[in-house]
Amino acid sequence: xxxxxxxxxxxxxxxxxxxxxxxxxxxxxxxxxxxxxxxxxxxxxxxxxxxxxxxxxxxxxxxxxxxxxxxxxxxxxxxxxxxxxxxxxxxxxxxxxxxxxxxxxxxxxxxxxxxxxxxxxxxxxxxxxxxxxxxxxxxxxxxxxxxxxxxxxxxxxxxxxxxxxxxxxxxxxxxxxxxxxxxxxxxxxxxxxxxxxxxxxxxxxxxxxxxxxxxxxxxxxxxxxxxxxxxxxxxxxxxxxxxxxxxxxxxxxxxxxxxxxxxxxxxxxxxxxxxxxxxxxxxxxxxxxxxxxxxxxxxxxxxxxxxxxxxxxxxxxxxxxxxxxxxxxxxxxxxxxxxxxxxxxxxxxxxxxxxxxxxx
Numbered sequence: 001x002x003x004x005x006x007x008x009x010x011x012x013x014x015x016x017x018x019x020x021x022x023x024x025x026x027x028x029x030x031x032x033x034x035x036x037x038x039x040x041x042x043x044x045x046x047x048x049x050x051x052x053x054x055x056x057x058x059x060x061x062x063x064x065x066x067x068x069x070x071x072x073x074x075x076x077x078x079x080x081x082x083x084x085x086x087x088x089x090x091x092x093x094x095x096x097x098x099x100x101x102x103x104x105x106x107x108x109x110x111x112x113x114x115x116x117x118x119x120x121x122x123x124x125x126x127x128x129x130x131x132x133x134x135x136x137x138x139x140x141x142x143x144x145x146x147x148x149x150x151x152x153x154x155x156x157x158x159x160x161x162x163x164x165x166x167x168x169x170x171x172x173x174x175x176x177x178x179x180x181x182x183x184x185x186x187x188x189x190x191x192x193x194x195x196x197x198x199x200x201x202x203x204x205x206x207x208x209x210x211x212x213x214x215x216x217x218x219x220x221x222x223x224x225x226x227x228x229x230x231x232x233x234x235x236x237x238x239x240x241x242x243x244x245x246x247x248x249x250x251x252x253x254x255x256x257x258x259x260x261x262x263x264x265x266x267x268x269x270x271x272x273x274x275x276x277x278x279x280x281x282x283x284x285x286x287x288x289x290x291x292x293x294x295x296x297x298x299x300x301x302x303x304x305x306x307x308x309x310x311x312x313x314x315x316x317x318x319x320x321x322x323x324x325x326x327x328x329x330x331x332x333x334x335x336x337x338x339x340x341x342x343x344x345x346x347x348x349x350x351x352x353x354x355x356x357x358x359x360x
Contacts, residue, residue: 177323
């Protein structure tokens with residue numbers, strides 16, 4: 001695999017949290033250009049796959065339909081010749097892919113209110129609300145956290161590019177809570193190293209379907225992409241699976257209800273969807289997490305017995321996961337900094353309802 005291929009695939013993997021948000025058209029200010037071609041040698045494991053399907057798995061930030069357009073436009077060749085999207089790749093085929101990407105002027109500042117939990121001259125910690133994408137991407141050019149950040153702060157790091165200004169790590173769109181923002185590139189790199197070296201203490205709170213039987217435990221299962229679902233992750237205990245990454249999550253039950261658990265989780269690693277997939281593997285997926293529980297909301301009738309239909313309403317319409325606390329050593333002052341984000345109203349109301357109707 002070439003360096004360029006590794007770089008592009010790494011970028012694609014980095015974007016996986018927001019894949020459901022990447023299906024819209026290009027923004028009006030986007031100017032397309034073509035990268036240097038990426039060369040891929042097809043392995044025997046892919047023998048017989050459709051070309052468009054195979055490439056969509058290789059470039060996980062590009063949809064199958066977008067790959068079909070690239071192939072149709074002649075930007076993909078197989079053994080030096082253009083072909084159709086339906087072509088079945090063979091072991092040893094040599095593919096050359098020219099990725100058409102967009103160049104941006106930068107995110108537009110938007111006067112979106114920010115709940116700033118802490119700020120100094122080097123960094124800030126924000127309480128991100130649910131239903132907010134962290135950075136602009138296809139289908140979400142406005143209303144993101146970055147759009148708000150560039151309005152509120154004069155200086156932000158651009159170590160991850162202008163469209164990820166200040167962003168050191170990310171939260172899923174529907175996950176609320178503490179997110180760290182860097183104001184200059186050097187501090188950004190130092191903070192990123194703390195994440196890489198596991199020197200960031202992270203605590204999440206979640207409500208799950210089902211009751212965790214142990215008061216505290218850990219899940220240590222490797223995580224990899226689902227072989228057929230571009231959004232979903234799966235666990236595996238196969239130590240020889242080269243596509244999987246080590247992952248470990250500690251949990252402690254805060255409160256149990258009839259059919260539900262309120263739990264805090266401390267992820268030791270930071271894999272994509274780690275907490276969500278680990279809790280699902282323990283038989284207790286996060287409430288209203290459609291990807292891993294199959295349901296995209298919790299209704300009042302799920303909690304309150306014998307509720308009249310006219311009184312029913314949604315309680316949670318997003319995954320019940322909240323980044324509650326972040327603790328780390330400040331890269332400049334060397335003092336320990338700990339910030340806590342209060343539970344958002346929807347999780348508070350859900351817990352109060354369960355305490356009233358679902359006490360054990």
